[in-house]
Amino acid sequence: MEKIIDETKQGETLTLEAKNTNTRKLFIESYGCAMNFSDSEVVASILYKEGYNTTQNLEDADLVLVNTCSIRDKAEQTIRKRLEKYNAVKKINPKMKVGVLGCMAERLKSKFLEEEKIVDLVVGPDAYKDLPNLLSEVEAGRDAINVMLSKDETYGDISPVRLNTNGITAFVSITRGCDNMCTFCVVPFTRGRERSRDPQSIMEEVNDLWSKGYKEITLLGQNVDSYLWYGGGLKKDFEKASDMEKATAVNFCKLLELCAEAQPNMRIRFSTSNPQDMTLDVVETMAKYKNICKHIHLPVQSGSDRILKEMNRLHTREEYKELITNIRKILPECSISMDMISGFPTETEADHQDTLSLMEFVKYDFAFMYSYSERPGTMAGRNMKDDVPETVKKRRLQEIIAAQRAHGHIRTQANLGRTLEVLIEKSSKKSDLEWSGRTSQNTVVIFPKENYQVGEFVNVKINDCTTATLIGEAVGYSE
Numbered sequence: 001m002e003k004i005i006d007e008t009k010q011g012e013t014l015t016l017e018a019k020n021t022n023t024r025k026l027f028i029e030s031y032g033c034a035m036n037f038s039d040s041e042v043v044a045s046i047l048y049k050e051g052y053n054t055t056q057n058l059e060d061a062d063l064v065l066v067n068t069c070s071i072r073d074k075a076e077q078t079i080r081k082r083l084e085k086y087n088a089v090k091k092i093n094p095k096m097k098v099g100v101l102g103c104m105a106e107r108l109k110s111k112f113l114e115e116e117k118i119v120d121l122v123v124g125p126d127a128y129k130d131l132p133n134l135l136s137e138v139e140a141g142r143d144a145i146n147v148m149l150s151k152d153e154t155y156g157d158i159s160p161v162r163l164n165t166n167g168i169t170a171f172v173s174i175t176r177g178c179d180n181m182c183t184f185c186v187v188p189f190t191r192g193r194e195r196s197r198d199p200q201s202i203m204e205e206v207n208d209l210w211s212k213g214y215k216e217i218t219l220l221g222q223n224v225d226s227y228l229w230y231g232g233g234l235k236k237d238f239e240k241a242s243d244m245e246k247a248t249a250v251n252f253c254k255l256l257e258l259c260a261e262a263q264p265n266m267r268i269r270f271s272t273s274n275p276q277d278m279t280l281d282v283v284e285t286m287a288k289y290k291n292i293c294k295h296i297h298l299p300v301q302s303g304s305d306r307i308l309k310e311m312n313r314l315h316t317r318e319e320y321k322e323l324i325t326n327i328r329k330i331l332p333e334c335s336i337s338m339d340m341i342s343g344f345p346t347e348t349e350a351d352h353q354d355t356l357s358l359m360e361f362v363k364y365d366f367a368f369m370y371s372y373s374e375r376p377g378t379m380a381g382r383n384m385k386d387d388v389p390e391t392v393k394k395r396r397l398q399e400i401i402a403a404q405r406a407h408g409h410i411r412t413q414a415n416l417g418r419t420l421e422v423l424i425e426k427s428s429k430k431s432d433l434e435w436s437g438r439t440s441q442n443t444v445v446i447f448p449k450e451n452y453q454v455g456e457f458v459n460v461k462i463n464d465c466t467t468a469t470l471i472g473e474a475v476g477y478s479e
Contacts, residue, residue: 026052027061031079032069034220034271035191036102038171040067041160043101043128048161050132058089063097063135068104070186072373079104083118097138099123103190106147107377113143125176125191126150129158149177149192151234156201159208168215168425168455172205173197174255175221179236180274182301183312183379184344184372187222194235196227199250199258206259206266215423215455216267216293219259224270225277227252253281260289267423267440269293275300275323276314283330294331295365295442298323299339303358304351307344312379317358324362335365335411335441342400343372343393345384352396356403363407365441366468371397405467412443412465420445420470421478422460424452445470 026047030040043065044054055061064086069075083098090096099121100112106124113122120138123131124147134144154176162170177192178185202219209217221227230241230249241249250258252270259268268289273296286292302308305317315323327334340355371393374386422445428434434446437458446469447460457478464471 022048022051022053024052024062025055025060026063026065027055027058028065028067029082030067032067032071032075032103034171034218035173035176035222036067036069038160038173038220039102039125039128039155040065041163041171042155042158043067043131044163045158045161046128046131050135054163058086059093061096063099064089065099065101068100068102070103070107070190070375072370072375074373076104076108087118097121097135099134101125101128103186106149106190107186109145109147113145121145122147124148126153128155129153150195151193152195152232154195154197156197159205166426166454167213168423170209170214170217171220172202172209172217173220174202174224175227178222179226180223180276180314181312181379183310183384184301184341184375186375186378189377191222194223194226195233196229196235198232199229199255202255203258203262206263210263210266213455214266215457216269217259219256219268219270221272223272223274223277225252225273225279225282227255229255253279253285256282256285256292257289260285260292264289264291267291267293269295269442271297273298275320278323280326280330283327283334286334287331293440293442294334295337295440296327296334297337299368300358301339301341302344302347302351303355304347305354307347307351307354310346310380310384311341311344317354321358321361333441335443336362337366337368337442338362338364339368339370340400341370341372342396343388345372345380345387347372347388347396352399356399359400359403359407363410364404365411365443366408367404369397369400369404408467409465412467412470415443415462415470416465417462419459419461419475420472422447422458424454424456424458426454439470443470444468445472447472447474450474 028040030037066082068079086098097120100119101123102125105122109122112119121134121144126149127146130146137144175196177194178187179194181188226235228235228251230238230245268291300320301311374381420439422437422439424435424437426436428436428446433449435449437445445460452458452474458474459476459478460472461475462470462472
């Protein structure tokens with residue numbers, strides 16, 4: 001099955017083992033990017049200390065929170081349907097409070113609270129520590145809102161609660177915000193400027209996860225390659241730092257090396273990279289350490305130089321191709337995935353063909369693909385007419401998907417007959433008799449369970465494949 005983004009991810013309800021002294025119940029759902037799911041773990045941790053245990057039963061909840069995504073209109077419509085559901089339950093249980101977190105909170109704060117009156121509190125991505133105060137306002141019968149963006153908040157001092165976890169994989173947030181200002185994207189407006197988390201707190205979290213039995217982490221940020229710690233502050237202010245701060249600064253390459261050396265038996269992943277910021281020393285570090293996974297998610301968004309310029313993507317088609325060529329030269333076994341948008345304003349058929357030809361050049365292992373959705377407040381939303389007809393957008397998207405299916409199949413077929421190391425994560429969705437795990441390249445592998453267990457590294461001989469999944473049989477434990 002292809003990895004295709006044409007709608008919001010399914011919401012995930014988070015649960016936490018009950019604390020006996022806690023009496024109130026929190027129901028929290030997350031939609032959208034991995035950062036939202038990571039943030040929900042921070043929120044659950046904050047509220048756990050305020051007397052809330054999480055529940056999977058909406059009807060039992062005293063507080064219902066939805067962590068939202070604004071990346072496309074379809075995502076927002078999904079959230080609105082959930083809010084309708086929450087408020088239907090609230091009519092039966094009027095003591096229940098409803099709140100919105102995340103990107104939609106910042107963008108639609110007034111509409112939610114004042115115009116539509118469908119929530120009790122609105123909390124932006126940088127204001128989760130204020131939740132106890134905001135809940136006090138709600139208890140006093142007042143609407144509560146905090147969507148202020150921060151220049152330094154990274155939640156590095158919060159120990160996230162691992163919720164609905166398999167106990168094997170976990171997210172570790174390393175940066176917040178984004179400075180790139182792509183014209184189609186709301187993130188700089190909803191999550192603020194780039195700032196990095198203290199590497200010491202990152203390493204403490206990584207080491208703690210290993211001590212608790214986790215076998216794989218993903219270093220997470222809107223743009224991990226922009227990670228830069230020089231004592232705190234926004235990345236854009238680095239030039240104002242002292243000579244000592246500059247000399248001792250930690251960039252992403254160094255952070256990756258620190259993690260790999262601290263826990264040599266733990267897999268290290270990262271997401272997401274930006275082509276204009278990714279440097280080859282990162283790729284060389286990936287090649288140096290066996291436990292750094294050989295996969296890079298490298299969004300391109302379009303294969304047309306003209307459209308890339310309209311998107312304010314600060315790389316060209318040729319620069320992107322050169323980066324791909326260098327990655328494959330340094331790390332031949334590395335898998336590469338991408339994001340692609342069809343039907344960006346003014347996109348012509350020639351621009352679309354440029355996208356298809358770039359895909360033919362790269363032959364991505366897998367991809368997230370979607371048609372353009374105008375986002376109010378973005379530069380494209382303010383200044384560009386959404387002039388590509390929906391029928392054209394959909395047709396171009398289907399052509400992109402078809403190309404990716406073909407390329408994905410080429411990539412998976414290349415593994416036939418090979419033996420690959422797989423980390424077992426869970427039971428297969430299709431059969432309780434089979435395990436599902438991933439290779440270092442992030443490819444899903446299905447194989448018979450036999451006597452193997454979740455969390456084990458197993459060598460699997462690949463006998464068959466689909467366009468995105470490998471099928472095989474275990475031939476022993478990995479060393």
